Amino acid sequence: MRLPIRGLLAIGLLSGLATMSSAQEGHPAKGSWIGEWQGNSSGESVLVVMNWDGKDITGIINPGTDNLQIANAELNPSDWTIHIEAGDYKIDGTFERLELPNRSITGTWSNGNASGPFEIVRQ
């Protein structure tokens, strides 16, 4: 099979872009995170956007509904765990690959009686 030059260039460009992730050497939670959580009735994809204003972690989560403002988020740097509350959702996770821009958070989410595991990856 012969691939045209343009096709090869496109593949090369796309694979290059796929490995790029904007560096983030500041507050570890800051950035856009995308992932999946299992067992959520409104969808198993989730978007989390977090910012750091010097005192608080702010932002939104979107678990397949409207955006929900983060009402409370606490990072514990002694073990790199994070607790997030937004709407009726509560999220408890642990940072992994903290040294990388595409670090992840894994843990459990809950909403009333529903709960399940999740993993989100910083974009």
Place this chain on the structure above:
Amino acid sequence: MMKAARFPLSKSLLGVSALLLVSGAALAHHPIKAKFDPAQESTLRGVVTDVDWRNPHTHVFVNVSNGNEVQNWAIELESPVILARSGWDAESLRPGDAIEVSGILARNGTRQIWGETVTATATGRQVYAPDYSAPARPLTSRPAPRWPDGSVALGKSPGGSDGYWSFPSKTVLVEDGVDVAFDRDAILLESDDASKVAPLQPWALGLYKFRQARMLQDDPMWLNCKPPGGPRQYQSDLGFKLLEDKENQRIFVLMGSGNHNFRIIYLDGRDSTGSVGGDDDNPLYYGRSLGRWDGDTLVVETTGFNEDFWFSNGGLPHTDLLSMEERFTRSDADTLKYEVTINDPGAYTRPWNVSWTMQWVGGEEMPPYFCQNNRQ
């Protein structure tokens, strides 16, 4: 101690080659302890096969015999910039020379050793020993050179010879008045001292400890050739130049480290918002710098930093809330005093001050150094 040979020469060479090919990132510049384990001291005796005189680290390859088996080892040494300053060159050792090397072994078990001492067997002389000391200063202080308008020249004096600033009196960012010990790579000798280094917020202290515990191996300046923004640009062995463009009321800061980036300090009274492209939401590695003169001191206010780099050699975090007030004072021809107030309410509990001096290296250009991998 002679290391026991485990593979025939051809296999060992293939093995080393394969390892080097697949671990390109590990060949970049790095803190010594990130790659080599101080607890694994060793001594090798062998014959030089090659000298790779190239940034960021010089390598000497040596065949080490043990009975009928021979292994090729890579001895890693300081950069050619530092070794050349110390009087060595690429031919200080040649293939065929017998040497003895004492040092510490690579953490990943490959046949690499950080050479703390390299001794030529034939003469008993040490070779490639680095000398980190600054050149001797003049016996008597010379006044700082001045421009025809009377202002102090921060760089090359009008009509004078070229030169640059280097040999910072501090190579680690630590609050003035704090007494803690670091190694040459800005790694704390006592990890419990981390909280003393600067008034860190809890998350920033945690991240600083995390980076220190990993021996700074994730430093994006070395891993990804990111610019040395913030005060870090003045704590490199590789120096910097200050070029004053009087006509356009700006000063260029040319870095001897990183990828030879430059920073511009504007003295034309412009507003601090906006960047080169007119985009005021475009945080930069060096921020946006506005300068003014306070007597013989250049005062520079800088904001608009991004968060894509480390602003200190030791891995202290910063955020995009960082602002700096820097004061540059050429107290005499050979001394530049640098004082900086760091105000980053995103990472620190209060503003804090650091100061150090740099020494003028006259009659020379900055040594050639580019961020790059060693040969594969």
